[in-house]
Structure formats: C-alpha cells, structure tokens
Amino acid sequence: MKIAIPIDENKEDTTICMSFGRVPYFMFIDTESGLVEFIKNDAAESQGGAGIKAAQIIVDHQANILLTPRCGENAAEVIQAAGIKVYRTNGNSVKENIAALKEEKLTLLEEFHAGFHGHGNH
Amino acid sequence: MNIAVLSGKGGTGKTLVSVNLAAAAENAVYLDCDVEEPNGYLFFAPEKIIQKNISIQLPVIDRNRCTVCRKCVEFCNYNALACIAGRIILFEEVCHSCGGCRIVCPENAITEEEKVIGHIESGVSKNVKVKTGILNIGETSGIPIIQEILKENEEDQRIRIIDCPPGSACSVMESIRDADYCILVAEPTLFGVHNLNLVYELVSKFSKPHGVVINKCLEGENPAEQFCIDKKIKILGKIPFHQEIGMMNSKGMILVREKESYRNYFINLLNEVTEIRN
Ligand code: SF4
Ligand code: SF4
Numbered sequence: 001m002k003i004a005i006p007i008d009e010n011k012e013d014t015t016i017c018m019s020f021g022r023v024p025y026f027m028f029i030d031t032e033s034g035l036v037e038f039i040k041n042d043a044a045e046s047q048g049g050a051g052i053k054a055a056q057i058i059v060d061h062q063a064n065i066l067l068t069p070r071c072g073e074n075a076a077e078v079i080q081a082a083g084i085k086v087y088r089t090n091g092n093s094v095k096e097n098i099a100a101l102k103e104e105k106l107t108l109l110e111e112f113h114a115g116f117h118g119h120g121n122h
Numbered sequence: 123m124n125i126a127v128l129s130g131k132g133g134t135g136k137t138l139v140s141v142n143l144a145a146a147a148e149n150a151v152y153l154d155c156d157v158e159e160p161n162g163y164l165f166f167a168p169e170k171i172i173q174k175n176i177s178i179q180l181p182v183i184d185r186n187r188c189t190v191c192r193k194c195v196e197f198c199n200y201n202a203l204a205c206i207a208g209r210i211i212l213f214e215e216v217c218h219s220c221g222g223c224r225i226v227c228p229e230n231a232i233t234e235e236e237k238v239i240g241h242i243e244s245g246v247s248k249n250v251k252v253k254t255g256i257l258n259i260g261e262t263s264g265i266p267i268i269q270e271i272l273k274e275n276e277e278d279q280r281i282r283i284i285d286c287p288p289g290s291a292c293s294v295m296e297s298i299r300d301a302d303y304c305i306l307v308a309e310p311t312l313f314g315v316h317n318l319n320l321v322y323e324l325v326s327k328f329s330k331p332h333g334v335v336i337n338k339c340l341e342g343e344n345p346a347e348q349f350c351i352d353k354k355i356k357i358l359g360k361i362p363f364h365q366e367i368g369m370m371n372s373k374g375m376i377l378v379r380e381k382e383s384y385r386n387y388f389i390n391l392l393n394e395v396t397e398i399r400n
Contacts, residue, residue: 049201049216056195056204074213081206 001031003101004063004084005094006054010038015092020071021050028061029098037061051075058084067097068109076112125395126284126301128294128325129308130317132159135337135361136307138371140285141165143305144250145378146388150281153271155297157240157255157264162285164374168245168252175241176255176267179219179234183210187231194223194232215262240267248379251280268296281396290324298325303395304332305358310344318346322355333358333395359391 006023007014017023022044028037039061043053051071055078058066066079066086079086088109089097100106125143129136141162144152154160181194188210195203195210202217203210214237224232240257255271257264264287272284286297298304304325308318318334325332333356336346340363350357361367370377377384 043201046201047199049198049213052204052213052216053201056201059204059206074216077213078204078206078211081211083207 001065002061002063003029003031003065003067003098004058004061005029005067005089005097006041007038007094010040012036012094014094016067016069016089016094016097018069018092020068020075021052021054023054026054026057026061027094028063049074052078055079058082065101067101067106071109071112073112073114076109123303123396124282124284124301125303125305126286126298126330127305127307128286128298128321129288129306130290130314130320132288134288134307134309134314134317135335136288137162137165137285138337138361138367138377139305139307139335140283141376142378142384142388143392144281144283145248145376146385146392147249147281147283149249150283151251151253152283152285154252154254154285155264155268155271155293156285156287157257157267157293158287160254160256160285163243163245163252163254165376166245166247166250166252167374168243168247168250168254171243171245173241173243174270175238176270177236177238178266179221180214180217180237181212181221181223181232182235183212184231184233185209187229188227189229189231191228193226193228197222197226240264242267242271264293265296268293272297272300281392290320294321294324295328298328298330301330304330305395306332306334306355308334308336308346310336310339310346312345314346315349318349322353332356335359335361335391337361338363358394359387 005027006017006020007025007027008017010025023041026039041054043050046053052074055075059082063084066084067089069089086109087106127136127140144150152162154162190208192205195205200216200218202213239261243254245252253271255267284297287293306321308314334350335358339360378388
C-alpha cells in the first residue's frame with residue numbers, strides 16, 4: 001500500500017501541509033517496503049488548475065491512499081477516478097496520522113472545496 | 123467615457139446607481155456585466171431586443187485516435203487536462219480555450235467544439251441603450267461574455283455605464299479594464315466598510331480614478347464615511363435611506379424618470395464624475 005501526504009518540508013520529521021494543490025512537497029510511503037519518497041510538487045507554481053496537476057502527480061506515483069486536510073473538487077475528481085481513497089488528516093503530525101490510518105481511526109474526506117476556476121490572473 | 127460601478131457585495135445599490143446614472147445622461151449605454159445576476163433590464167424594460175449567443179471553443183478528444191502520449195496534458199498551462207487510467211479528461215471550467223492542445227497533439231486526436239455559455243441582449247429604453255450579459259446556469263466563468271459586451275465600441279461618444287459583478291474577482295477586473303472612472307457603492311455599516319475596502323483595493327491596484335457613493339444613509343454614525351475620510355477617498359454622494367426610494371426601487375421604477383429632484387441629483391453626480399476626468 002502506498003500512501004501520499006502533502007508536506008511542508010522534504011524531510012521525515014516534517015508536518016502535514018494545509019494546502020493540497022500548492023503544497024511544496026509530497027511524501028510517498030510504501031507500507032510494505034517501508035520506502036519513503038519525497039517529490040517536489042511542480043503544480044505549486046502553476047497559474048491555475050494546481051489541484052488537478054498535483055492530483056496527477058499522486059496518480060502517476062500510483063498511490064492507493066491520500067491523507068490530506070483538504071482537497072479541491074477538481075483534484076478529488078482526478079484522484080477518485082484513479083481509485084485512490086482520500087482520508088482526512090487529524091492534526092499535522094505525519095507519524096500520528098499514519099498510525100491512525102492503520103488503526104482505522106481516520107475518516108474518508110467527503111467535502112471538497114470549489115476551485116478557483118483558474119481564472120485568477122485573467 | 124466609461125464609468126464602472128462596483129460594490130464589494132450584491133444588494134448595496136450598485137444597480138440603482140448604475141441605472142439612474144445611465145438614465146440621467148442625455149445619451150448613454152448601460153452595460154450589465156453582472157452576468158450571473160443581471161437585473162438592470164428589469165428597470166429599463168428595453169425594447170427591440172436583439173439576442174446574440176456567446177460561445178467558447180472546447181477541445182474534444184477522439185479516444186480511438188489518442189495514444190495517451192500525454193503531450194496535451196504537459197502542454198496545457200492551465201492544467202485543464204489530466205490523464206487517468208489511460209484516458210485523457212478535460213476540466214471544462216479550467217480550460218481557457220487557447221487551442222494549444224489541438225496543435226500539439228501528434229495524432230490529430232483533438233478537435234474543437236463550440237459550447238454556448240450564455241448570451242447578450244441588446245435593446246433600447248428611451249435615451250438609453252441597454253446591453254445585458256447573461257451567463258447560463260452551471261457555467262463558471264462569465265469573462266468571455268463580459269469581454270464581448272465591452273468589446274463592441276459604440277458608434278458615438280455616448281457615456282457608457284458599466285454595472286460590474288459584485289466582489290473583486292477576475293470578472294470585476296475584466297469589467298473595469300477600460301474604465302475611465304470607477305464609482306464604488308457602499309453601505310454605511312461596519313460590514314459595508316469591509317466590502318468597500320475590497321473594491322477600493324482593487325481600483326487602487328489598477329490605478330483607476332475613483333469615488334464613493336454611500337447608499338442607505340441614516341442619521342448618526344457612518345463608518346463608511348469615516349473610512350473614506352481616513353483613506354482620503356472622494357465621497358461623490360450620499361443617498362439617504364428613504365422609504366420612497368426603497369419603494370420605487372422594489373417596483374422596478376427608475377428614480378430619475380419619476381421625479382425632478384432625483385433627476386437633478388443623478389445629473390449632478392454624473393457631471394461631477396465627468397468633470398473630475400476632464
Ligand atoms: S484549449 Fe488550451 S486551456 Fe484548454 S485544455 Fe487545451 S491547452 Fe488547455
Ligand atoms: S496529445 Fe493527443 S494523442 Fe497525446 S494524449 Fe493528448 S490527445 Fe492523446
């Protein structure tokens with residue numbers, strides 16, 4: 001199982017980022033092998049549609065689960081179409097949230113905020 | 123001359139001011155850019171309506187031709203395309219109709235399709251030419267409609283009153299792009315100050331000459347007025363909270379066309395704005 005998490009810094013004792021589309025990095029954790037990967041989020045600088053591009057990164061890295069405090073509608077559409085489950089994080093600790101996930105204490109994220117339509121600088 | 127009328131939220135009297143300014147002018151064009159909720163036409167009840175559909179071009183992907191090379195996904199600056207489970211999907215509301223993906227596709231798998239997103243109604247109401255932009259329900263961006271309303275330059279030197287969408291989003295920026303003067307309509311409350319500040323910051327950012335009309339004024343404290351004094355913003359006028367105004371407005375009557383005193387008030391307001399500019 002591969003878990004994706006938006007994080008503030010590219011190191012293991014980092015915190016979970018409040019933003020999804022414009023988060024600086026993603027952490028991918030493979031629970032079977034224990035391998036951890038840090039991936040820079042190229043979507044962070046994009047003009048619009050950052051959520052869609054960030055979601056594409058999650059999909060392309062073949063994550064099975066996404067842990068995030070929030071997520072936009074468009075990103076959610078991409079992620080769910082790829083069969084990835086989205087859970088709402090609780091607090092900003094990476095470790096605690098992974099433990100909570102394993103203990104089945106996290107709930108599915110079901111509310112997705114509306115996008116900004118990518119017309120921000122138009 | 124283009125005069126844009128803005129407010130931080132709906133219901134402040136933006137349409138009241140726009141409609142009456144246009145009606146007070148000898149010869150004006152009233153452009154309703156509040157495409158999600160246009161209501162100026164309810165006052166003007168324009169005649170000889172001509173309707174024009176506004177559409178955008180959207181890419182359509184032929185799945186039989188697409189090899190999922192992802193060139194289009196990588197190309198799209200707005201991230202309107204995604205690739206999931208071996209299929210390319212389009213996020214219509216994010217697409218800016220630039221046509222680029224069609225050009226980069228090596229398989230000629232992308233064509234374009236017209237999609238009607240709304241329309242413009244043009245008509246006349248006595249001395250005023252009325253143009254109303256109407257965005258279809260479910261569409262997210264009215265910008266193509268606003269651009270079209272503002273594009274057609276009127277043949278004569280009429281005063282153009284632009285009734286902007288409420289708020290300070292990109293559709294408002296588009297509406298004030300060519301404005302020579304911006305009138306900010308505010309309510310005299312603390313909440314009104316918050317909304318006023320939104321549009322004040324916007325017009326300042328675009329360095330547009332501007333002034334404020336405070337609507338629904340009562341005796342006593344007036345935080346919006348104080349805000350203008352503190353920020354040295356020109357107060358163009360105050361409209362009292364008056365039963366008669368409220369009644370006429372709710373019946374869709376145009377104050378200027380009903381009563382001499384209102385007529386003079388808005389003529390003066392218009393003169394002030396046009397003089398500031400000259
Ligand atoms: S038309 Fe332009 S904005 Fe729309 S999907 Fe294609 S490349 Fe992206
Ligand atoms: S560029 Fe053309 S062939 Fe390649 S993924 Fe896009 S639509 Fe398919």
